[in-house]
Amino acid sequence: MYNWQFVHCVDFWAIVLASACDTQTEVENGCQESELKPLIYPLVQIGLGAIKYVLSPAISTSRCDTFPRLTSAIRFAPFHFQIIRSLLHLANHTHTYIPISPYLLPILTLSLSSSHRPKQSTIRPPDFEVQIRAPQQYLKTRVYAECLVEETIFLLAEWLASRNVQGSIAFPEVIVPVVVTLRKALKNSKSLSKGSGKELGIVKGLVERIEESSNWVELKRKTAMTASGGIMPLEIWDSEMKTQVDDSPLGRYVQLMRKTREKRRKLVAKVSLF
Numbered sequence: 001m002y003n004w005q006f007v008h009c010v011d012f013w014a015i016v017l018a019s020a021c022d023t024q025t026e027v028e029n030g031c032q033e034s035e036l037k038p039l040i041y042p043l044v045q046i047g048l049g050a051i052k053y054v055l056s057p058a059i060s061t062s063r064c065d066t067f068p069r070l071t072s073a074i075r076f077a078p079f080h081f082q083i084i085r086s087l088l089h090l091a092n093h094t095h096t097y098i099p100i101s102p103y104l105l106p107i108l109t110l111s112l113s114s115s116h117r118p119k120q121s122t123i124r125p126p127d128f129e130v131q132i133r134a135p136q137q138y139l140k141t142r143v144y145a146e147c148l149v150e151e152t153i154f155l156l157a158e159w160l161a162s163r164n165v166q167g168s169i170a171f172p173e174v175i176v177p178v179v180v181t182l183r184k185a186l187k188n189s190k191s192l193s194k195g196s197g198k199e200l201g202i203v204k205g206l207v208e209r210i211e212e213s214s215n216w217v218e219l220k221r222k223t224a225m226t227a228s229g230g231i232m233p234l235e236i237w238d239s240e241m242k243t244q245v246d247d248s249p250l251g252r253y254v255q256l257m258r259k260t261r262e263k264r265r266k267l268v269a270k271v272s273l274f
Contacts, residue, residue: 001050007082007132010047014086017043018093040090044098047083051103075139077107077148078131084155091164100159105181108152111145112189112199118142149199153206154257160210161254167241169221172214182207206253213250220244 020036084100091098121141128151138144160166186203245251
């Protein structure tokens with residue numbers, strides 16, 4: 001399971017189903033549903049099941065015997081990122097709700113609450129787009145811990161800012177467990193003196209943007225309910241939110257993160273040529 005063949009298979013089928021079941025394509029075809037749509041559910045279950053295979057035992061074990069499994073979960077986090085990226089692509093094109101946050105938050109919690117203080121290192125930051133497991137020399141290093149937190153926060157923000165999640169009329173309620181978990185992770189990290197200022201700053205920044213977007217959705221929900229004089233049809237809400245999600249605080253935050261990551265990627269590629 002933890003190999004490139006499996007990762008590419010999941011990604012291939014995610015691309016196929018995203019193309020065949022794209023909501024825009026269905027509208028152009030007269031709202032005719034693709035015959036491949038029933039395959040979305042089993043593909044999502046396979047992908048999420050692969051993530052849980054290593055991650056769940058590391059969380060459920062007691063503190064005295066957690067470290068070996070915790071290390072395994074942290075080392076295979078790049079594999080989890082590969083699967084999650086494929087599922088995000090599928091969700092964004094088919095507008096299917098996929099509960100991704102429960103599979104990202106544990107990685108963040110484990111990274112910030114590790115009982116071993118990360119050591120300083122001069123090695124190059126890992127590239128999670130071309131890895132499915134972290135090399136041994138990266139484990140327990142500060143650079144790997146920071147990159148792990150940054151990538152987890154980015155994917156979590158991508159999921160939260162999507163139309164399937166933030167575009168939902170229930171967004172203020174959906175984000176409650178996410179905010180609670182993030183705040184708890186911040187508090188534990190500070191109390192244990194774990195995590196650098198950069199890591200904690202990234203997490204805190206996401207929490208602030210989530211709460212701002214929650215207030216943004218609540219305001220629009222109240223306005224819509226008042227204008228409609230009662231219960232607002234979900235079809236109307238979806239059509240109105242379709243073009244507004246990117247203008248939310250969380251949407252602008254994700255756009256800024258994408259631009260920053262793209263600049264960094266170009267800079268790294270340029271340096272690699274010399």
